[in-house]
Amino acid sequence: MRVPLSALACFHVFVPVYGTNWKCVGDKLGPGERLRRNEFVCAGGSDAAHRIGLNSEGTLVQYDGDEVDWTPGASGKYLIMQRTGQLVLRDDKDDPTWASGCYAEGAFLGFLDTYPGLGARTFVETPEYVKDEDYWTVWSTDPHPRREVMDRTRCTPPFICKGRGTLRPKESLRRNEYLCAVNKDDRYYRNANSYMFGVDNKGEVVLRKGRYDPNIWSSGKDTRGGTELKLQRKGNLVLRDKDGNALWASGCKSAGNTLKLTGPALTMMDKHDKISWFIDYRGKHSKCFPDKVPSDKCAKVSAKGKVCKMKMIDSLNKINTVLEVKDLGNNRYRVTDDIEGKKPWKEIVEILDTGAILTDAGVPEVTCHDLLEDYEMEDDSQLTFKKQGKQCTEFSENLISFMIMEW
Secondary structure (H helix, E strand, C coil), rough: CCCCCCHHHHCCCCCCCCCCEEHHHHHHCCCCCCCEEEEEEEECCCCEEEEEECCCEEEEECCCCCCEEEECEECEEEEEEEECCEEECCCCCCCCEECCCCCCCCCCCEECCCCHHHEEEEEECCCCCCCCCCCEEEEEECCCCCCCCCCCCEEEEEEEEEHHHECCCCCEEEEEEEEEEECCCCCCEECCCCEEEEEEECCEEEEEEECCCCCEECCCCHHCCCCEEECCCCCCCEEECCCEEEECCCCCCCCCCCCEECCCEEEEECCCCCCEEEEEECCCEECCCCCCCCCCCCCCCCCCCCCEEEEEECCCCCCCEEEEEEEECCCCCEEEEEEECCCCEEEEEECCCCCCEEECCCCCCHHHHHHHHHHHCCCCEEEEEEEEECCCCHHHHHHHHHHHHHH
């Protein structure tokens, strides 16, 4: 059952503390656990100054001392930390009266040990390879600069990039799981600036560039509630809810289909490498087995041994620099510069099958498609470029331009 919109609205109201017959049940509320009336999760397990729970009237409230610090204005019989990671308030009939709207399996409700005054939040444990943090926040009641505004919750679940940009038959993506252009291994991320396709926090299938950017394409609001997106053995991509009902499907069947993020588009390719379906990065959704498919300018940029040399004349700083891109083969390149006989840096650049460009230079995440579209080499009032030889390609020139502009 959907949560009524009125139940999700937050109000600036005074919610009194009804009596003193309440108790702290601990410092966290784990998956499947509940809070009933007069029960609270308290910072540190016993810090009554910072607590969240249900008062004697069943209203969900967060206290800072004796004052209500946050409330959605909704009441119920109990508050449950669902195993999906969503915090839900339910009435006597088990109908939801409020929900956090944030999902992350295994999440629990609690407070930051060091800064409990920043409000309650739901957490998930970080993977073992994350060394500097034990937990990540999924949802929180962080204070808003305007104290009179009670609706100040945030939803920031981490997501996992899976499959190295590829989904194979019988494999699936669950909520907050994506195919990402930039990843070489399965990894959790809280931010991403490259193309990603998967199931969002609300169970909708989306294609976007960057976690917080608008969707380039989506399966539609009427398909929300999905829990698993699976590539079936016969090649159909299907989104299902927790009860197994199909909410959306690509509709294109071909045994051996594989879903891939490529340079120009998200593509479904059959066992003969023929595109059976695609969504390009402008949001165009193809029919099954299209006659015209997106061209990939980056598919054949590598030709081992070629060296592009470009002289850059900096009229403002009175410096001449020779920048060089050497093709190392297998979609790997070495970029170096030579400032008046000195070579202060060199960087190795790699292009993944997804079209993503990887480098340790600390530059923004881009794809080969972005490079060719957005980083055309042009002279300006300060910089002038002159080719040295005839081995420079559009890709190598734009790679030099990208490194100059972004590093």
